[in-house]
Amino acid sequence: MAAMIVMAAASPAGAQGTKGAQGAPGTKVSPYAQRYAELCASCHGANGRSDMAGTPVLAGQHSFYAITQLYLFREGRRDNPAMTAVAKTMKDEDLRGFSDFIATLPAVPAPPPATPPDAARMARGQALAQENRCLLCHGADLSGGQQVPRIAQQHEDYLQLTLQGFRTGKRPGYTQAMGEAVGRLSPEDLDTLAYYVARFPGATAKPSSTPPR
Numbered sequence: 001m002a003a004m005i006v007m008a009a010a011s012p013a014g015a016q017g018t019k020g021a022q023g024a025p026g027t028k029v030s031p032y033a034q035r036y037a038e039l040c041a042s043c044h045g046a047n048g049r050s051d052m053a054g055t056p057v058l059a060g061q062h063s064f065y066a067i068t069q070l071y072l073f074r075e076g077r078r079d080n081p082a083m084t085a086v087a088k089t090m091k092d093e094d095l096r097g098f099s100d101f102i103a104t105l106p107a108v109p110a111p112p113p114a115t116p117p118d119a120a121r122m123a124r125g126q127a128l129a130q131e132n133r134c135l136l137c138h139g140a141d142l143s144g145g146q147q148v149p150r151i152a153q154q155h156e157d158y159l160q161l162t163l164q165g166f167r168t169g170k171r172p173g174y175t176q177a178m179g180e181a182v183g184r185l186s187p188e189d190l191d192t193l194a195y196y197v198a199r200f201p202g203a204t205a206k207p208s209s210t211p212p213r
Helices: 002-009 032-039 063-074 081-087 092-102 119-131 134-138 156-168 177-182 187-198
Strands: none
Touching (some): 063 092, 119 187, 134 177, 156 177, 156 187
C-alpha cells in the first residue's frame, strides 16, 4: 500500500505543497481549486476550516498526508461512506491534484472559545501529549509534516473519534505508530488529549514543509 501511495504522490511539483503558493504572482492556479470549491468546500469549508460536526479541518494539512487518506478512502480501507463515494471516482492524478491543492491552504486558527479552557484539563492534556510521543511525531507545535498530520486546533469531536478509532484498531494508519501510542490510554485520557489539542495555544504559525525531528 505504501508503495502505491508514494507512486500516486509523485508529481513534478513534489508531494509536499507550498503553503500560500496559490495566487502568487506568476503562479498558475491549480484547476483543482475550482474542483475543491465544487466538491469539498460545502463540508470542509472554502478555506479548509470546516464548521460541520465530525468533519476535519484541512487548512494547514500536508499533501502526503492528504493523498494517503484519499487513497485509503478510495480503496475502502477507511470507513466513511460519504468520503468513499467521492474518492472512488478519483484517478491517481486526481489524488495528486486534490492533495497538492489542499497543501496550499494555510492554517486557519480556531475561533475563540466561548469560555476559557479548563486550566487543569489543559495541563493534564499537555502532560499526556509529552508522555505519549505526540510531540515527537507531530512536532512541538503539533503542525506535523509529510505523512504526519497537523493536529493543532483540529475539531475536538473529530479528534475524539480518531483517537478512539486508533485505540480500538478501527482506524487504519500509515503505520502502526498511532495504535501503539494510544492503545494503552483510557478513553477518558484520550478525551482529555483531544480537549488539549483542539485548544492548543499558539497554533497559527505556518506549518513546516518538512517532517518534525
